[in-house]
Amino acid sequence: MAETTWLIIGIVCGLISIGFAVRLYFWVLKQDPGTEQAKKVASWIRQGAISYLKKLYRALLMLALVMAVLIAIVFGMGPEGPSHGFQMALAFLSGAFLSSIAGYMGMTIAVEANVRSATAAEKGLSPAFNVAFKAGAVLGLAMIGIGVVGMSTIYLLTGKAQIVLGFSFGASMLALLAKAGGGIYTKTADIAADLVGKVEVGIPEDDPRNPAVIADNVGDNVGDVAGMGADIFDSYVASAVAVMLLGTAISADLGAQYIIFPLILCTLGIISSLIGIQLVRVKPDGKPGVALNNGTIFTCLIFAVLASAFVLIFKYNIGVLWATLAGLVTGVVIGFTSDFFTGDDRPPVVETARVSGSGAAITIITGYSYGLISIVPSIIGIVIATLVSYYLAEAAGLSGVYGVGISAVGMLAVTGMIVSADAYGPIVDNARGIAEMAGMSQKVVETADILDAAGNTAKAITKGFAIGAAALTVLALFAAFASEMAAEGVQIKLSLLDPMVIAGVFLGAMTPPLFSALTMLSVTHNAFDMIEEIREQFRKDPGILAGTSEPDYNTCVTLAAQGALTSLILPAFLAILLPLIVGFVMGPEALGAFLGGAIFTGIIFALLMANAGGLWDNAKKYIESGFFGGKGSEAHKAGVVGDTVGDPFKDTAGPSLNTLITVMSLVSSLFAPIIAVFHLF
Amino acid sequence: MTVHLYLSLVPEALIASMLTPEQFGAYYAVGSEKKSHGQAIFFELDPDYRNDDLPIEAGLSRCVPHEDGEPKRSVYISVYRALEHISLDAIKKLYLVTQDGRVLGLDPSTELPAEEAGLHLYQEIAPVHPLVVSTLPPHEFYDLIVNSPASLLTLPAVCFVELRLGELAENPEYGAVGDLPYANIDHLRQCLVDLRTKTVSTKMVDRISPASFPYRTIKSGIFVGNKEQFLYFPLPSRDELRAKQYRWWRSANM
Numbered sequence: 048m049a050e051t052t053w054l055i056i057g058i059v060c061g062l063i064s065i066g067f068a069v070r071l072y073f074w075v076l077k078q079d080p081g082t083e084q085a086k087k088v089a090s091w092i093r094q095g096a097i098s099y100l101k102k103l104y105r106a107l108l109m110l111a112l113v114m115a116v117l118i119a120i121v122f123g124m125g126p127e128g129p130s131h132g133f134q135m136a137l138a139f140l141s142g143a144f145l146s147s148i149a150g151y152m153g154m155t156i157a158v159e160a161n162v163r164s165a166t167a168a169e170k171g172l173s174p175a176f177n178v179a180f181k182a183g184a185v186l187g188l189a190m191i192g193i194g195v196v197g198m199s200t201i202y203l204l205t206g207k208a209q210i211v212l213g214f215s216f217g218a219s220m221l222a223l224l225a226k227a228g229g230g231i232y233t234k235t236a237d238i239a240a241d242l243v244g245k246v247e248v249g250i251p252e253d254d255p256r257n258p259a260v261i262a263d264n265v266g267d268n269v270g271d272v273a274g275m276g277a278d279i280f281d282s283y284v285a286s287a288v289a290v291m292l293l294g295t296a297i298s299a300d301l302g303a304q305y306i307i308f309p310l311i312l313c314t315l316g317i318i319s320s321l322i323g324i325q326l327v328r329v330k331p332d333g334k335p336g337v338a339l340n341n342g343t344i345f346t347c348l349i350f351a352v353l354a355s356a357f358v359l360i361f362k363y364n365i366g367v368l369w370a371t372l373a374g375l376v377t378g379v380v381i382g383f384t385s386d387f388f389t390g391d392d393r394p395p396v397v398e399t400a401r402v403s404g405s406g407a408a409i410t411i412i413t414g415y416s417y418g419l420i421s422i423v424p425s426i427i428g429i430v431i432a433t434l435v436s437y438y439l440a441e442a443a444g445l446s447g448v449y450g451v452g453i454s455a456v457g458m459l460a461v462t463g464m465i466v467s468a469d470a471y472g473p474i475v476d477n478a479r480g481i482a483e484m485a486g487m488s489q490k491v492v493e494t495a496d497i498l499d500a501a502g503n504t505a506k507a508i509t510k511g512f513a514i515g516a517a518a519l520t521v522l523a524l525f526a527a528f529a530s531e532m533a534a535e536g537v538q539i540k541l542s543l544l545d546p547m548v549i550a551g552v553f554l555g556a557m558t559p560p561l562f563s564a565l566t567m568l569s570v571t572h573n574a575f576d577m578i579e580e581i582r583e584q585f586r587k588d589p590g591i592l593a594g595t596s597e598p599d600y601n602t603c604v605t606l607a608a609q610g611a612l613t614s615l616i617l618p619a620f621l622a623i624l625l626p627l628i629v630g631f632v633m634g635p636e637a638l639g640a641f642l643g644g645a646i647f648t649g650i651i652f653a654l655l656m657a658n659a660g661g662l663w664d665n666a667k668k669y670i671e672s673g674f675f676g677g678k679g680s681e682a683h684k685a686g687v688v689g690d691t692v693g694d695p696f697k698d699t700a701g702p703s704l705n706t707l708i709t710v711m712s713l714v715s716s717l718f719a720p721i722i723a724v725f726h727l728f
Numbered sequence: 729m730t731v732h733l734y735l736s737l738v739p740e741a742l743i744a745s746m747l748t749p750e751q752f753g754a755y756y757a758v759g760s761e762k763k764s765h766g767q768a769i770f771f772e773l774d775p776d777y778r779n780d781d782l783p784i785e786a787g788l789s790r791c792v793p794h795e796d797g798e799p800k801r802s803v804y805i806s807v808y809r810a811l812e813h814i815s816l817d818a819i820k821k822l823y824l825v826t827q828d829g830r831v832l833g834l835d836p837s838t839e840l841p842a843e844e845a846g847l848h849l850y851q852e853i854a855p856v857h858p859l860v861v862s863t864l865p866p867h868e869f870y871d872l873i874v875n876s877p878a879s880l881l882t883l884p885a886v887c888f889v890e891l892r893l894g895e896l897a898e899n900p901e902y903g904a905v906g907d908l909p910y911a912n913i914d915h916l917r918q919c920l921v922d923l924r925t926k927t928v929s930t931k932m933v934d935r936i937s938p939a940s941f942p943y944r945t946i947k948s949g950i951f952v953g954n955k956e957q958f959l960y961f962p963l964p965s966r967d968e969l970r971a972k973q974y975r976w977w978r979s980a981n982m
């Protein structure tokens with residue numbers, strides 16, 4: 048079949064996916080929103096979340112417009128003329144806009160589904176799970192549908208993979224702001240609410256008397272729904288684009304079908320996710336965590352069968368199949384090894400909980416050490432996937448780096464299911480909070496607890512998956528960067544004997560730790576402001592703690608939103624400007640070395656922070672569940688310290704690093720043709 | 729406005745107040761400005777109770793509304809040796825208040841808890857508050873402290889709680905600690921072992937133990953006794969508390 052036909056099939060499948068998402072969206076809205084009090088609490092969360100999104104998108108619009116003008120000017124000055132610059136700018140804006148639409152849909156349904164899931168919990172576990180998971184699937188299906196429709200349409204209209212790179216850069220730009228901003232927001236609110244609420248005035252979590260409780264619940268949505276969704280969408284699009292660029296380089300020998308092959312894989316992934324999502328069911332006395340994991344495994348199996356059948360029927364080079372399967376298996380392995388290091392009753396968590404009886408210092412050292420060890424299986428998985436996909440692709444007569452790129456696409460093809468399971472987490476977390484705040488029955492709270500525990504496991508698996516996918520994606524982007532440079536006659540050969548290369552490696556390696564520090568310092572700085580606000584409210588109105596008057600939730604929501612967005616400016620500029628400065632000043636090879644350094648430390652830091660943070664969180668929960676002294680014991684106090692340290696690790700800095708290295712790689716690839724010509728040294 | 733009479737146990741004090749038990753508990757735990765937080769345990773007494781050793785009338789006469797009409801929250805009548813002067817007949821109810829001011833009222837029971845084999849852990853609440861392990865069940869422990877003519881150390885009245893020991897009650901050497909939150913668990917084990925290896929029926933675990941304790945560790949309930957009477961205030965089961973007193977239970981389990 049002609050490439051055009053496949054692109055049209057991709058667009059149709061993408062639209063079907065979006066259609067399913069819209070159908071589920073309205074199905075969720077039709078569910079019972081519950082009592083007046085529940086609706087009131089949910090409306091506070093909804094208003095806070097939508098208000099944050101509006102502020103975020105306003106900031107993005109300003110930045111995107113400035114960037115679009117710059118892109119149009121810079122690329123319009125090239126040999127392909129102003130129309131190329133215009134197309135690139137338009138693709139960039141489309142990427143940012145469509146990514147915003149997916150995030151907005153996910154967020155709006157999440158803040159409607161939380162109260163409906165809590166209300167459905169009165170009827171039992173199964174209905175409550177159904178509402179939460181279907182709402183999560185809205186984001187999953189909308190995201191992959193929008194991604195495939197966007198990429199296929201742009202390629203169909205322009206026939207240039209580089210223009211699709213502009214689309215990917217737009218999506219990544221939003222992802223960086225959404226992920227880092229959401230991460231700062233959510234932990235600012237969480238830490239402030241806990242420190243004043245639990246420690247200073249001694250009120251329980253999710254207590255409506257806490258002025259930061261709504262900001263905390265809003266944070267779950269902006270961090271874990273919009274943020275994580277944007278992060279995976281960014282990798283999803285970037286991996287496909289990187290392979291399209293690599294496919295362009297080999298298309299002269301092997302044919303144009305290898306340029307659009309990643310889009311075909313994404314299309315097969317849509318079909319697999321649509322089927323897999325239908326298979327996720329939980330019985331009245333079943334286990335939601337098992338249902339989510341089974342859904343992921345079924346989706347992977349369906350995708351593996353479809354991809355194999357496609358490659359064999361349409362006689363593609365068998366190397367692409369091996370690379371696809373290598374990526375898919377690695378994604379699953381990385382996801383589930385993350386669960387080993389952060390799972391509730393796994394040895395690392397139990398050991399960290401056990402030693403907590405000796406104080407917070409030992410908790411920190413033990414958790415940090417396991418976080419460092421947790422890097423090993425993921426890195427080995429990435430190494431195996433890279434080598435297997437590279438050499439099997441080479442052996443089959445394909446370019447090895449093309450194989451590496453395909454393995455990233457293979458891993459991300461089931462994004463629809465992964466994101467659905469991930470977005471389910473904050474929805475049930477919120478459902479539990481609403482049940483508490485609205486004084487719903489004990490049965491609802493207990494059901495929400497069961498759903499929430501499954502959400503935490505799904506979240507841990509998704510984080511591992513997102514980091515693994517980002518790692519392979521940036522390796523593919525790195526190859527795409529080298530390929531773009533080669534197209535301009537610059538061969539990237541990195542030698543550690545070259546001082547520019549050494550300088551580039553060091554500067555690149557420095558960037559992820561610096562970015563992590565900036566985002567985590569933003570959390571502590573903003574949390575400090577919010578703590579002052581909460582104390583002030585308690586001081587001014589004693590009725591808040593007595594339960595006779597309502598706190599001012601809105602001020603805390605506004606403080607968290609403004610703080611997060613202001614704090615984003617420096618890290619965002621760092622991500623965009625540093626690679627450009629290195630490239631234009633130090634030259635293409637230094638930029639290649641810079642990317643290499645950033646990719647290596649970025650992946651290691653991301654794995655360490657995500658897993659150590661998750662481990663500390665679950666060690667505290669393990670103690671709270673009745674081990675090593677339970678609540679109120681010395682071990683519990685140490686566990687709380689570990690959890691507080693781990694919060695910005697796992698929800699702010701760690702996950703944002705994926706997006707940082709993707710954005711830096713995209714900026715480098717995008718500007719590679721210009722840097723190849725204009726550089727100081 | 730009705731004036732109530734409360735006997736606080738942490739610290740030991742007799743207090744007159746115009747607040748209801750729930751309001752008083754919340755006020756006592758977090759303060760009128762809600763700036764502090766801390767557990768409180770108190771009895772509600774018959775407001776007509778009088779004792780020559782306590783200036784109750786004088787205290788009640790001062791318990792009048794503020795000029796702005798606000799109720800008087802507390803007038804301290806006695807902050808020392810109050811419990812020993814209170815007849816247990818005057819006690820109406822016991823209230824357990826969590827650190828953020830959630831109040832649970834307990835009625836006295838006519839039946840004592842069923843005796844179980846194994847060792848016991850008692851937190852004395854008033855008038856002194858050491859942490860003690862014992863081979864004696866609650867009623868005998870009370871007898872030893874208040875009524876034993878052979879004992880050198882006796883108190884005119886005592887209020888104490890039996891705390892859970894879990895597996896340590898039967899197996900102090902090797903029993904699992906589980907969710908017992910006690911500090912210095914090795915010392916606690918040693919004290920329990922000493923009860924079995926030495927000829928003593930009680931042993932002090934901690935002489936400066938704070939009188940507050942996690943409510944979730946209460947084994948059966950709270951006991952109060954003087955020379956004449958012994959009362960038992962059973963704590964409902966965990967399931968019952970979760971089902972009927974969820975807010976209090978959640979706060980108590982922070």
